[in-house]
Amino acid sequence: MPTFKYRAYSGAGDLLEGEIEARTAEEAEDALFRRGLTPFETREAKPAGGGRLTQISFGKRGLNAAQVASFTREFATLEQADVPLDQSLRILSAQGATPALRELAQEILARIVDGASLSDALTRRPDVFGPEYVNVVREGETVGKVGPALSDLADMLERRLELLARVQSALIYPALLITLAIISTGVVLGTLVPSIAPIFADNNKEMPSGLQFILDIQANAGTIGMVVAVIIGVVVIFYKMAQSRPAWQIAIARFYLRIPVVGPLLAQFATARFSRTLGSMLKAGVPLLQGLESARTAVSNHFFNNELGEVIEAVRGGASLSGSMGKVPYIPPVAVQMMTIGEETAQLGDMLLRVAVMFERETQRSIERAMGMLTPALTIFIATVVGGLIMTVMDAVLSINDLAAK
Incomplete structure (x- = not known):
């Protein structure tokens, strides 16, 4: 067995x-x-045909974050309207936005009809519902507040999606600029340069320096491509090696946090995600230690994740959350101060949610400022590159006119 x-x-x-x-x-x-x-x-522990451990996953159809958030919001609305649990799931299974969501509701309903609780039914779909999600629902069942628990979860998921959407929207224009620059550069290098260069060779005249530089790059394109491929290969190998070495992952994550502008942004994002997850779970009645474990899994930065492990051990030993968090490098001091106030007033869950809102907004503003600076910087850089190529071609054209005059 x-x-x-x-x-x-x-x-x-x-x-x-x-x-x-x-x-x-x-x-x-x-x-x-x-x-x-x-x-x-x-x-x-010992899978057949190999020694690699794989996490068990259930479900035949994948669901993206937006679909899970939509399902949670609709479910929360029905539960807060005092619709019976089984009836809510029947409505969702009949009126779900997509076949995958309807199938998910039918699967949960089938398990509940068989006698499972909602949280137990959700645990059978770890590919859709993470530990933090299940724990909030379970504690909501314990205190008889499944609807509010689902509503808090929907708020959390929607805020994450909103932040992601803002980043994606901000990157559309820079991506368009880069695409147009690549096309323009390709046209200049692929059509104009090959047409002009032979004229100088046929007349035994010295090639203009700018045009010669472009031709040298084209002539050595294979070598340059090989060097670039080697560099990319080294980076990929290093990345794969780091995946199996936690110490490397922690060191890389800490390096990111030391980068100006990027580091503080990553710290704000991690703090906001940790605070929202833990705050939502505490409001749903989840014990602090269990909430910390789930909130830790929500933080993707390996350095913070490792530090939060030490925080959990300190809290388990009797230390306060704010005191332990104050020892974590790069955590914004204002977050620790607000946690202290929350502990002193017995409103830690509410205060953590305020911390989350504050840093989510600050993260959005920081991203918007960064994207606002990126667009003109890219415009100037692309204009310089394309303009330099055009000036090189124009210089060559003028030189051709000089040859014709002679």
């Missing part, structure tokens, strides 16, 4: 690790539920 390694939450909110024997991953998770544990991750 296969052996599965697992990470699961206990009833006290502690994250436990161990091994369990079962025929399938689903049976392993059922056994963990019977033990009073909530599975976070289930991995086959």
